[in-house]
Amino acid sequence: MSLEHALLGFLSYSPMTGYELKQHFDQSIYHFWNANLSQIYPALSRMKEEGLLTMEVEHQEDRPNRKVYTITDAGREALQRWLVTPLPPGQVREAWLIQIFFAHFQSNDEIVSLLEARMDAMRARLAVCRTEIQAAIDQNAAQSGVERASQLWQITLDYGIAHYETQLAWLEQTLARVRKLPPLTPPKP
Amino acid sequence: MSLEHALLGFLSYSPMTGYELKQHFDQSIYHFWNANLSQIYPALSRMKEEGLLTMEVEHQEDRPNRKVYTITDAGREALQRWLVTPLPPGQVREAWLIQIFFAHFQSNDEIVSLLEARMDAMRARLAVCRTEIQAAIDQNAAQSGVERASQLWQITLDYGIAHYETQLAWLEQTLARVRKLPPLTPPKP
DNA sequence: ATATAATATATCAAGACTTTTATAGATAAG
DNA sequence: CTTATCTATAAAAGTCTTGATATATTATAT
Missing domain, CATH: 1.10.287 (Helix Hairpins)
Incomplete structure (x- = not known):
């Protein structure tokens, strides 16, 4: 749940690839959340299936193609709904x-x-x-x-x-x- | 890893059932760790197989039988070793x-x-x-x-x-x- | 100059760990 | 009458981590 919505959050700023999203995770919210590429990529696929995102392939010669994801209206709505949903406070785990x-x-x-x-x-x-x-x-x-x-x-x-x-x-x-x-x-x- | 060693820790105080261990978790270390019965019971079985614990069944008429686990010497050694092993600091996740x-x-x-x-x-x-x-x-x-x-x-x-x-x-x-x-x-x- | 590492991008499989839910059944307490 | 306590098991689903696979380019190190 949280990962998906963090992805939606960044994609609400601008369309991006999974790779770029990972960089935003690491640069901006590392102090309270992180995620691996191996989580992010399948999450993006799933969210596309659910209609929260659309995807376009940018072909590149020297590098793997870029899959650029864009948030849909449904995605924005899902994000706004989640953002005001109180979450149960997590367990401390040390x-x-x-x-x-x-x-x-x-x-x-x-x-x-x-x-x-x-x-x-x-x-x-x-x-x-x-x-x-x-x-x-x-x-x-x-x-x-x-x-x-x-x-x-x-x-x-x-x-x-x-x-x-x-x-x-x-x-x-x-x-x-x-x-x-x-x-x-x-x-x- | 951590769950197992928390169990060893409590069992190093005295032999107990899984149910009792769960109560100690909730009463004494809830502020930094918790675990479900459905995690604790299979963990105890595994640790018995590994020779860290022994188990004795206490038969009861009116209640389910109690499976009382006792820490072995191997268990104590494993615990002492783990207790001084520095752990990588966990990610903050909020x-x-x-x-x-x-x-x-x-x-x-x-x-x-x-x-x-x-x-x-x-x-x-x-x-x-x-x-x-x-x-x-x-x-x-x-x-x-x-x-x-x-x-x-x-x-x-x-x-x-x-x-x-x-x-x-x-x-x-x-x-x-x-x-x-x-x-x-x-x-x- | 050559070897090694890092960057850029994506996928997949395996496993570790947790949570949720169901099952069982007897007694005691509200 | 319903809920809580006592005790254990097990299947399913959810989440996260780890590591392998590909491949071209650029940067760093020796």
């Missing part, structure tokens, strides 16, 4: 917290290592938001007629930034806390 | 942010509605963390010999709480921001 939860037989240092690895990853993600994704949004915002849209793009990016900042703050605090735990005494069963 | 990202043709009020619905859901989740899950942790922490473990349980719960608080803070701020956007002028295509 596998690495399972590791923390059951880490009582790991030494403080081992736990600290896990947290530090996580912190490195979160710092990197935060940096991507602040530089690359911000740049992509700024660049698209420079077009005319996208004032309202670009406010919303920025709002989602600020979500991502706040998310990673929270992660880092929690990690800092947790590192201090774990370092102060009484050391693991005897047995590693 | 379908409702797709709705915000493409909401430029929705009115400010419609966007506000989406945000308010989300806020209600997040408030409810936060309350569950603060009351029910906190209570479950406190109760288990009252046993002897779990001092170290219960610190870690609390650390993961504090993650959940921080997460939902960030959501709510961002939602507050975003609500204000959206209310101040110039109203949507003409066309709802």
Whole structure:
């Protein structure tokens, strides 16, 4: 469901190929969604069958042909309907917290290592938001007629930034806390 | 992978049935993981085949028989190994942010509605963390010999709480921001 | 200069993981 | 009288990830 509507969303800006859609995913919404080409291509076919899109082949000599998809009126309607449909909030799913939860037989240092690895990853993600994704949004915002849209793009990016900042703050605090735990005494069963 | 190791984790505390494991999932780690019975039961079978668990049937007259699973030495080893294996950080995946990202043709009020619905859901989740899950942790922490473990349980719960608080803070701020956007002028295509 | 990688574009198959739904049946609680 | 609890199984459908297959051009690295 979500993938299809994200595709419709980008195609409501302009017609594109699956390959180009993938690039938009990676450049603009990577902070809250992603998709593989192997998902995108069949999704586009399906949506064409459903009448949400039309497709035209652009022949190329040196490269594979481009299949350019265009959103139909039915597609726009489906998109607008979905956009105001409240979604059930998703489950939080953080596998690495399972590791923390059951880490009582790991030494403080081992736990600290896990947290530090996580912190490195979160710092990197935060940096991507602040530089690359911000740049992509700024660049698209420079077009005319996208004032309202670009406010919303920025709002989602600020979500991502706040998310990673929270992660880092929690990690800092947790590192201090774990370092102060009484050391693991005897047995590693 | 993660499901299996969460099961091993709980079974490292004591032998249990799948049904009981499901209850522990819901009571203790719901803030970062969940699983259905229809996932848990076949996972337990598989893990038994792999020698990570043993199983004994307790016959009951009035209820279905209980299949009590016990972790083996191999299971404990597999768990300890996994617990220190760094996991690749998962993708953020927030379908409702797709709705915000493409909401430029929705009115400010419609966007506000989406945000308010989300806020209600997040408030409810936060309350569950603060009351029910906190209570479950406190109760288990009252046993002897779990001092170290219960610190870690609390650390993961504090993650959940921080997460939902960030959501709510961002939602507050975003609500204000959206209310101040110039109203949507003409066309709802 | 030559080897390697990346870009541009699309398809397909396999498998991993999750959710949904149905089935079963007895007791206890509202 | 209806719903919830207790316990387990299984089929189906949905979603996502991984990896293989093709192929020409351009860029990077050694």
